[in-house]
Amino acid sequence: MVLILAATPIGRADDASPRLRELLGSADVVAAEDTRRLGRLASDLGVEITGRITSYFEGNEQRRTPDLIADLQAGSTVLLVTDAGMPSVSDPGYRLVAAAVEADIDVTAVPGPSAVLTALAVSGLPVDRFSFEGFAPRKAGERARVFGALATEQRTMVFFESPHRTEATLAAMAQALGGDRRAALCRELTKTHEEVVRGSLDELVAWVPAQEHGVRGEVTLVIAGASPEQREWAADELRALVDEQQATGISRKDAVAAVAASTGVRRRTVFDAAH
Template sequence: MTDRPSAGEEPAGPGPSAGGRVVLVGTPIGNLGDLSPRAQEILQQADVICCEDTRRTRALLSAFGIPAGSRLRALHAHNEAAAADAAVRQAAAGATVAMVSDAGMPGISDPGERLVAAAVAAGVPVDVVPGPAAAITAVVLSGLPAGRWCFEGFLPRQGQARAQRLAAVAVDERTTVIYESPHRVARTLEDLRQACGDDRPVACVRELTKLHQEVWRGSAAGAVRWVEDHPPRGEWVVVVGGAPPVSVGADAVADALGAALDAGVDRRRAVADVARTLKVPKRQVYDAALAMPWPAR
């Protein structure tokens, strides 16, 4: 029988070859029925369970008859660096260390990223038990294009950083997923309306998989009005439709290319720069260059 480190120790000794590992475990974002059998098995067997809030994780384990004992370790935004290092030392000595967030997949707008980075740097194996994720659930429910989408998480609360992120969302042709709290969702929807325009498609999703799950679909302007009439409660995900493709005419391409060439940029670089700036195919810009009078060519 192999000796396991007690939950209160940070064992030293054998390295990663001792069989320890770090396992990220996806947990329900609302409905407890979404905890997979494999997740239950890992949480039952783990020597250490790192979690955002020990009280919430203890309640989750209790709901499935899994004893918590003294295995729980707090790993949250305020202690993540130190707690991750301690967890990796235990895994390096042979322990199975599970990581859960309060809901969803650790590392996605929740603690877990530093733990994985520390484990990889130490040569400790890392595994994942897939599970619920609010971003994926929301984008599928939204009815907006899901073939190409990006995840913004929580926007910066204020200042230039917030303005820059909003501006990036406004021009991105992919569907964008944003997390928001009920206290700030009205302001975020108004900011998105101003950045993206009244008619940009938006879906507002709240309380995913819970009893009062709700999905609203419409325009950015409509979303602002809807939230005004429905006081926000619960956790929110805002899904924003992509920006419509910009149609760039031949004259605009020729003007941009001519300006670059007049500035002394060689033709190959000018073609690449204009294509990147105007977001048009290089072939379109190259054809415009060929059509120019000889001095420009």
């Protein structure tokens, strides 16, 4: 009685792990986002799926979750796979995991390919701290509000996007985050036509319409975080930083100067906050 979330290749079938191959052939139930793509993957891997195959996608996951929980409670091993990457990361899976945890059912995962981590690794942007933001909102107003709220986010940000919305999303990012913000557009990662375009948001906005056939394939956008001077510091935060500096034994004046230098905030603003 165990639910297994298995990462599937994001491009090349031979990136599949040996454990994924083994479980595809041995699991009692294989729940797949797209059963046809599952069939192609199994064929590419030379695996015969002997368990029951059931579809589990955004349109039916709420209805199908109780059935899979029943299978698990009956002692079955249920393997959950999506079209590419790790289930539940911008893919179906969260509802089933939450229900399994609630039912005290063991949940584990088979690690493997991830578009998020692959894009981060090749982006050339800082990867020590990052946030995954999923797909940007489709509506322009909501999209602008989301990007506006992220304008001072200092972590590197990763987004998924569809090819036909990529240009509009990049333009909205440039407006909200600044056209000089560094970014990388990663498409068709690990596939034959893999491409990584690096530059400022303004440069990427100009790059998209220059493509003869437009942007094609799966798109992952990696956006640099805000530099420290772009962060909005609250007065109590600045005051606490000044106090920390002064506790080291330096004067109040020198502490103000040190905080101003490290945060990019004007010295007068830091002084007013500290006093």
